[in-house]
Amino acid sequence: MYQATAQSVREGLVERWNDTYAHFHKENPKQAYYLSMEYLQGRALTNAIGNMGLTGEYSEALRSLGYTLEDVMSVERNAGLGNGGLGRLASCFLDSIATLDLPAWGYGLRYKYGLFKQGVDKATGEQLEYADDWLEVGNPWEVARPQVSYPISFYGKVVNGKWAPGKQVRAVAYDSPIPGYKTRNCISLRMWDAQPSAVEFDLAAFNASDYETSMGPTNLASMLCAVLYPGDGTREGKALRLSQQYMLCSASVQDILARWKERGNSDWSKLHEKVAIQMNDTHPTLAAPELMRILMDDEGLSWDDAWAVTKKTVAYTNHTVMPEALEKWPLDLVEELLPRHMEIIKRIDEEFIASAAKAKAAKAAKKDDKKKDDKKKKESEEEKPAMVRMANLCCISGMAINGVAAIHSEIVKDFTFNDFYKLFPEKFQNKTNGVTPRRWLAFCNPQLSAVITKWVGNDKWVTDTDELRKLAEHATNPELQAEWKAAKLARKKICKDYIKKVTDIDVPIDSMFDIQVKRIHEYKRQFLNILGIIYRYKQMKAMTPEERAKCVPRVCIFGGKAYATYTQAKRIVRLINNVGSVVNNDPEIGDLLKVVFVPDYNVSLAETLIPASELSQHISTAGTEASGTSNMKFQMNGCLIIGTLDGANVEIRECVGDDNFFLFGITDPEVEPARAERAAGKFVPDARFTETLEYVRSGVFGDKFEELLGSLEGNEGFGRGDYFLVGKDFASYLEAQERVDVAYADSMGWTESSIISTAFSGKFNSDRTIDQYAKEIWGIKPCTVPERK
Numbered sequence: 001m002y003q004a005t006a007q008s009v010r011e012g013l014v015e016r017w018n019d020t021y022a023h024f025h026k027e028n029p030k031q032a033y034y035l036s037m038e039y040l041q042g043r044a045l046t047n048a049i050g051n052m053g054l055t056g057e058y059s060e061a062l063r064s065l066g067y068t069l070e071d072v073m074s075v076e077r078n079a080g081l082g083n084g085g086l087g088r089l090a091s092c093f094l095d096s097i098a099t100l101d102l103p104a105w106g107y108g109l110r111y112k113y114g115l116f117k118q119g120v121d122k123a124t125g126e127q128l129e130y131a132d133d134w135l136e137v138g139n140p141w142e143v144a145r146p147q148v149s150y151p152i153s154f155y156g157k158v159v160n161g162k163w164a165p166g167k168q169v170r171a172v173a174y175d176s177p178i179p180g181y182k183t184r185n186c187i188s189l190r191m192w193d194a195q196p197s198a199v200e201f202d203l204a205a206f207n208a209s210d211y212e213t214s215m216g217p218t219n220l221a222s223m224l225c226a227v228l229y230p231g232d233g234t235r236e237g238k239a240l241r242l243s244q245q246y247m248l249c250s251a252s253v254q255d256i257l258a259r260w261k262e263r264g265n266s267d268w269s270k271l272h273e274k275v276a277i278q279m280n281d282t283h284p285t286l287a288a289p290e291l292m293r294i295l296m297d298d299e300g301l302s303w304d305d306a307w308a309v310t311k312k313t314v315a316y317t318n319h320t321v322m323p324e325a326l327e328k329w330p331l332d333l334v335e336e337l338l339p340r341h342m343e344i345i346k347r348i349d350e351e352f353i354a355s356a357a358k359a360k361a362a363k364a365a366k367k368d369d370k371k372k373d374d375k376k377k378k379e380s381e382e383e384k385p386a387m388v389r390m391a392n393l394c395c396i397s398g399m400a401i402n403g404v405a406a407i408h409s410e411i412v413k414d415f416t417f418n419d420f421y422k423l424f425p426e427k428f429q430n431k432t433n434g435v436t437p438r439r440w441l442a443f444c445n446p447q448l449s450a451v452i453t454k455w456v457g458n459d460k461w462v463t464d465t466d467e468l469r470k471l472a473e474h475a476t477n478p479e480l481q482a483e484w485k486a487a488k489l490a491r492k493k494i495c496k497d498y499i500k501k502v503t504d505i506d507v508p509i510d511s512m513f514d515i516q517v518k519r520i521h522e523y524k525r526q527f528l529n530i531l532g533i534i535y536r537y538k539q540m541k542a543m544t545p546e547e548r549a550k551c552v553p554r555v556c557i558f559g560g561k562a563y564a565t566y567t568q569a570k571r572i573v574r575l576i577n578n579v580g581s582v583v584n585n586d587p588e589i590g591d592l593l594k595v596v597f598v599p600d601y602n603v604s605l606a607e608t609l610i611p612a613s614e615l616s617q618h619i620s621t622a623g624t625e626a627s628g629t630s631n632m633k634f635q636m637n638g639c640l641i642i643g644t645l646d647g648a649n650v651e652i653r654e655c656v657g658d659d660n661f662f663l664f665g666i667t668d669p670e671v672e673p674a675r676a677e678r679a680a681g682k683f684v685p686d687a688r689f690t691e692t693l694e695y696v697r698s699g700v701f702g703d704k705f706e707e708l709l710g711s712l713e714g715n716e717g718f719g720r721g722d723y724f725l726v727g728k729d730f731a732s733y734l735e736a737q738e739r740v741d742v743a744y745a746d747s748m749g750w751t752e753s754s755i756i757s758t759a760f761s762g763k764f765n766s767d768r769t770i771d772q773y774a775k776e777i778w779g780i781k782p783c784t785v786p787e788r789k
């Protein structure tokens with residue numbers, strides 16, 4: 001029934017999709033292309049039906065056949081071709097692009113296996129990993145386009161200024177339709193699959209039983225799109241990962257230029273008037289040298305002409321300021337894999353250095369500047385082997401460089417790329433992230449949406465989220481409050497049933513639902529959360545039954561995947577599960593505290609958990625989370641946030657007001673001094689922190705977690721010295737949690753804050769973000785498909 005429903009929806013989309021393509025072709029507008037190694041699309045069925053405005057019709061039709069839309073949609077596999085926030089951002093952006101009728105497409109890779117599926121070992125609490133064979137049962141949303149295919153070359157050498165490649169595969173297009181909300185526009189997400197190139201197949205070798213030689217290109221092709229590589233700073237399988245990045249860039253740039261020609265354009269010096277290429281982080285950096293190569297070697301442009309237009313065509317979004325996560329590749333590796341590109345990159349580098357030196361000479365004589373420069377120079381000279389720093393290449397080639405939240409974009413200018421900022425301040429921009437209100441409120445939370453539509457007076461808020469502000473006028477109205485609470489309770493019930501089904505834990509729905517779901521990472525500090533819970537548990541154990549009865553009951557929910565080789569993150573998962581086993585089975589505690597780790601966090605699970613949330617935790621060390629986007633999803637669903645002044649939290653707090661945000665922790669400028677204090681051996685932790693660690697060490701939770709706790713000790717050394725300052729922020733965190741408990745006890749006050757949260761979430765609509773990209777970076781305008789006559 002799912003397949004049949006999907007086919008029927010797809011049929012409805014194809015007409016819009018074809019019309020959109022034809023309309024763009026005819027209008028020949030400037031078009032933007034979003035290049036991303038990751039997309040976290042989640043399920044497509046409910047979204048497509050919702051965007052087409054046919055939810056009622058499909059529900060009705062399925063009911064008449066003896067099915068429910070919920071059951072049918074829940075069998076769809078999650079397209080999980082991303083690690084976390086960066087990939088989900090790309091998917092939200094596509095929804096907004098289509099909804100705003102903008103001429104733009106997404107490009108990605110069609111990995112055979114998405115991010116692993118996560119389980120939990122019941123006995124040990126450890127994370128288990130399984131391959132995610134998401135295409136196993138077919139994917140009704142994609143259309144294979146074997147006629148759209150490009151050669152992708154690797155290795156070889158440069159002969160007379162041109163590349164004579166050593167190996168080749170073919171990139172073949174698979175397209176998925178991305179419908180906009182209440183519009184006929186339907187754009188494409190084009191994902192490349194790698195196939196062996198027939199030219200390369202050595203039939204003679206095969207016939208001579210030399211299978212290794214003959215199957216070489218086939219193996220390379222199947223490896224190229226086998227798996228999504230992990231983000232989050234892990235660096236594995238370098239050559240393969242770089243090959244994947246190159247395949248995305250090369251296939252996409254060839255395709256973009258082919259379309260540009262197909263639409264009748266021919267003046268290369270005006271390419272940027274028709275094409276903008278956005279690089280989602282540095283993974284697609286090679287798009288710049290690839291464009292240069294094609295323009296010079298295939299189209300015959302001079303270096304200067306090619307460079308002049310490339311610089312106006314590509315733009316770069318930065319997603320991390322942690323220096324260890326800034327991508328760089330050994331120069332000799334790039335040279336071996338892509339010899340012609342390495343020549344181009346070297347020349348870009350040389351010309352940049354020369355122009356920067358000129359700029360410096362012009363300024364001259366500023367003493368302290370010089371000192372700093374000398375230090376920098378020393379650092380780069382020390383780096384051996386030589387590296388290609390992708391972010392630098394992006395800053396030099398890009399027409400625009402943007403961060404993803406106000407505070408992050410400031411850090412990008414003042415620290416991460418300060419040298420570049422001084423040279424070309426005009427390139428630097430901010431584009432605070434957003435999420436699509438369709439998937440993350442209207443469709444995932446129909447209960448709350450109905451209440452909103454009633455009180456706002458119409459459903460225009462689904463696109464124009466500023467309309468949500470009208471809720472604020474009624475925030476203390478008992479009638480709205482009652483409906484609001486009923487909607488929340490209905491979602492908590494759904495969440496409770498899900499938790500029971502997957503973990504067999506019973507959670508009370510009259511408790512506060514306190515949720516932290518995101519990738520497990522030390523900087524995101526799930527560790528701080530669980531240590532806070534342990535402290536709470538220890539306190540409760542020491543209380544008399546009368547005292548205990550006064551506690552605010554909580555259900556603490558965690559979800560998130562730890563990357564397979566990230567040992568410390570996996571230990572945090574194990575600690576959470578072990579704490580859960582003890583706390584959840586402690587008769588003295590009963591329903592006062594539950595600790596749940598819900599396995600396999602993905603888009604669909606987020607759609608179940610977020611509507612049920614009352615408190616959510618966004619507690620990264622200040623200055624480490626570029627933006628965060630789940631904080632926005634929670635806010636939209638009327639959830640209050642406990643958080644640090646980091647990423648988009650800063651702007652969320654500005655929108656909801658200090659009274660409706662539980663702030664704690666040190667701020668970004670205080671982070672380095674705190675680390676220095678620590679290194680000097682001068683930090684004295686709060687007694688409650690020491691006590692909590694001692695409690696874990698006493699073996700209450702089975703294992704003593706020596707290695708994990710060790711990371712909070714000592715003053716230096718890898719994985720030691722509490723780099724993410726859990727100890728420093730612990731006291732402030734506990735105090736904020738006390739304020740949460742007090743606030744929750746006042747049910748009317750809490751509901752008012754919840755309504756205010758939703759009311760002022762309008763800024764975090766990804767339509768706003770995309771509108772800014774369109775106007776301030778891409779220079780594209782809506783190109784609305786007319787109704788069929």
Ligand SMILES: *Cc1c(COP(=O)(O)O)cnc(C)c1O
Binds near residue numbers: 518603627631
């Ligand atoms: C939104 C989302 C994220 C990003 O969460 P952050 O808390 O911003 O890191 C990660 N994974 C999934 C499945 C999401 O939907």
